[in-house]
Amino acid sequence: MKAFTATLCVCVLITSVMVAQRVDAQPPARPDLLVADFEEADYGAWKAEGDAFGTGPANGTLKGQMQVSGFRGDRLANSFHQGDRSTGTLTSPPITIERRYLTFLIGGGGHAGKTCMNLQIGGKTVLTATGTNTRPGGSEALQPASWDVGEYEGQTATIQVVDSATGGWGHINVDHIVQSDTKPRLPDFAAREKTFTIDHRYLVIPIENKPKAQGQIQVFVDDQEVRRYALNIATSAETTDWYAFFTLDAYRGQTARVVANKVTEEGFALVRPSDRVPGEEDSYHEPHRPQFHFTQKVGWNNDPNGMVYHDGTWHLFFQHNPVALPWGNMTWGHATSKDLLHWQQHPNKLFPKTMAQGDCFSGGATVDKHDTAGWGENTLVAFLTDTGAGESIAYSQDGGKTFTWYEDNPVVEHKGRDPKVIWYAYGDADTPLNGAAKKLGGHWVMVVYDEHPEYKRNAAFYTSTDLKDWTEQSHLPGYYECTELFELPVDDQHHNTRWVVFAADAKYAIGTFDGRVFTPEHEGKHQVHWGPYYASQTFDNAPDGRKIQMGWLRVSSPGPYNQHFSFPHRLTLRTTEDGIRMFAQPIREIEQLRVKSHRAKPQPMIGGQPVRLPVESDLLDVRVSFEVGSAKTVKLEIPGRAITYDAKAQTLNDVPLKTINGRVDIQVLADRSLTEIIGNDGRVFVSGSGPAKIGGTEVSISAIGGNAKLLRLDAHELKSIWNK
Structure with missing residues (x-):
């Protein structure tokens, strides 16, 4: 036992030395390279075209603009110089990609291709980012964002900031563009994106139920925007209430880029291509x-x-x-x-x-x-x-x-x-x-x-x-x-x-x-x-x-x-x-859903004594006819529901319905969560809610405050349209 312990200690010591050597052998991180901080009075080597960006960086908030925040230093590139109606571009001089990441601050409009910052190589846009806003309200705060540009290292690129939108949120804010080997830590809720080849049927999206949409998702296929939705992407699997899905069959073999804002890293990882929608087995x-x-x-x-x-x-x-x-x-x-x-x-x-x-x-x-x-x-x-x-x-x-x-x-x-x-x-x-x-x-x-x-x-x-x-x-x-x-x-x-x-x-x-x-x-x-x-x-x-x-x-x-x-x-x-x-x-086709029918024989309904009809389902099409007689009300009870005809007021569940020669005909469709009541062959059609799944055991009808005559009571059990 002592020999084993000694051997274990030697192994641990050797392993520790090896780890230390590996750490010591790692090259030091290369320093960050500043691409632009827009702190000068003009744009320097950057070229501004149009009237959106003015003649130089903005000193923060411009006239008529909501308060701008989140930028570094005193100035930023801001395309609100003539309001949302102005358009233009701001293009960098050529830069060489020398680090793994390109980090930046971005805000303003979220209009894909119209209020954006693009990385261009060989005249082609290879990466793009937008602000976060497309609807009234929102915030002018710039948010940290980044691109992984490792695959382009050594290549020459340009950065172009674009404002071609003229409506609401038709402007873009950008600041502090940096090349770095260190992946930036983004806020818990940030803008994120991923790219993949479409070889699955769906893009599945975890949804967290909230009363108001706070984020946005966009899907681009070969650089063409095909989906844009406001939503709440769940923060994690634990906060996911259900999964939404986009069907992407029509784009198989093409390249998809998914961009979302106000999303956590864990939540965005759950946005993924799939051939099945999680939870669909319970649908x-x-x-x-x-x-x-x-x-x-x-x-x-x-x-x-x-x-x-x-x-x-x-x-x-x-x-x-x-x-x-x-x-x-x-x-x-x-x-x-x-x-x-x-x-x-x-x-x-x-x-x-x-x-x-x-x-x-x-x-x-x-x-x-x-x-x-x-x-x-x-x-x-x-x-x-x-x-x-x-x-x-x-x-x-x-x-x-x-x-x-x-x-x-x-x-x-x-x-x-x-x-x-x-x-x-x-x-x-x-x-x-x-x-x-x-x-x-x-x-x-x-x-x-x-x-x-x-x-x-x-x-x-x-x-x-x-x-x-x-x-x-x-x-x-x-x-x-x-x-x-x-x-x-x-x-x-x-x-x-x-x-x-x-x-x-x-x-x-x-x-x-x-x-x-x-x-x-x-x-x-x-x-x-x-x-x-x-x-x-x-x-x-x-x-x-x-x-x-x-x-x-x-x-x-x-x-x-x-x-x-x-x-x-x-x-x-x-x-x-x-x-x-x-x-x-x-429609008459409902008769095709019948799996079992029950019928009560015509008979007098003596005040307060129900006529009962056993059933074995809560999915029902019930047909009843009666003569009101001296009854004040006639009450039809179906699993989880009560339907009342008031003889004096001549109302069916408070809806006006006259008797025809002293007679009333009622049809009730009883489905889970729904109830539809049809009076006198369709003279009134009353829609309403119903219970969730319950054990249906009987249908009953009774006359209250007098006597009535039951002419017909049929209860048809119905099959589900979703059963294979």
Whole structure:
């Protein structure tokens, strides 16, 4: 034992000497080389062009600028000399790369390629950095940043500071550029970047849930910016609530550069290429996730967009924030279905900042069957609001897989949003026709929410014969957001039709439309939808003449997704004792989801004694009919829900609903997190929230304060659309 100890001590001594020798043998670190500190009154050998950088460095904050901080010494390069409207460049003399790192301080605008500092070798930009700000607010503080330039050591380079932006945050601040062998210690939250060859499907991004986005991520493919989003990248794996993802399949084999600001080193390490999204094995199995309503895999949704039937496929586009649970970063998400039941989510299609000038707000889609626009027969054409420009077009020649941004966007400029375009097939003597439109005897109509000095909030109507050039025709005051126009037969009599204007608040008017002007046939508006139902849209070009609608259900979720969509429902017009009214009923395809049905026999309902019907699921389509009789209320109880009909007030869960010959018919769709109640075959459609997954054991109905008569009680257990 003593001999082993002695041997161990000798080994430790020898090892210590070897370590000491290695340390002593390391060459001393080379001293830093100052490239520029901008402390002189002029730029010296640096060349300033344009008016953005003035004739010399700035003494800190310039006139009209927020307080600038974080620079070294008394001066810095600041392109705010004539405000954000000025442009120019500041270019260094040639320098030789002699150290591993190039470090600097940078701030101001975060507009890629427009407010940036570039390292150029052989006339090509090999590295670039921007400030941190693109939106109102923000800070003028410069932040430390660096490039690893080891691979360029010995080569000649120039540094160019660029300001070609003229809008908000259209300037750049730079100071204290240094060559160093020491990797700088960046702040915990700093700007970072990485480069890789795209050989995986996704770029996955760890997200930390916060009420407001504080950072930004940009993705460049072969130096072209393809994604830009405001977000909160998690600081570590422990603070990650869920993973967002960008689908990069279309860029395989190309070089990607990812730039993020206000991110920790540990958090940025989790931003990585991958063929799977962490946690996706649990997607659609969360206890709160609806099982027969479509929901996006992650992120926020609001309005359904671009709903269209094209070559046997139902397309649902939607307002999507793919990197956060609150509203923002408006993108067009995309899902398709062959049966309106089972949905497949596809990569997002229309992107903010890199495709549109601003965000991609709501709009519709149509099929240009006869090539009126010149993009080919059967082209799928999407109309949307580009918040940086106006009403714009993107078109797809491959069935919605990819979209081309129309080069002459916007096609309509006004103060408004949410265009919906339809084909008006009847012609109009006052609208000049040409080309395919003349041959077909019709024209295109756009209805769009508009704000006008005379009409205030209104629905504006435009016409076109080629989808590109639009003529303003008329205005319908009193409408707001996501307005659309469609024609429906009355009582299924196709020789007797009416036109309907329907807006985001789910209120509508019935009337006539001559291709240019909508004329209501009644005062005020009617209503069929109630509850948190908003910004709906109908599918254009639907087969069999059905008018099928879906709406945004403003019902929150704990994540990794937020908000919901209604179950698809068919709209019809019927004659009632109150006049012609709209009805909304769940599409008949729901019957295909039935796995087991239960029925209670017709019977009297004696006051307070429930009729019970056993079930074995919390996914239900319940149908009930009863005669109210002397009951004051009739209460239907479904797992986690109570639906009440008040006989005296004639209300269904506080929504007006008259009896028909003393009878009430109710259908309830009970899905996780959602409840939809349909009264009297669709006379009212009441949307609301529901419980997360629970053990469903029975459905019951009872008469309270009197007796009633049960005519029908069916409970159909439904299967999940997400089961393989």
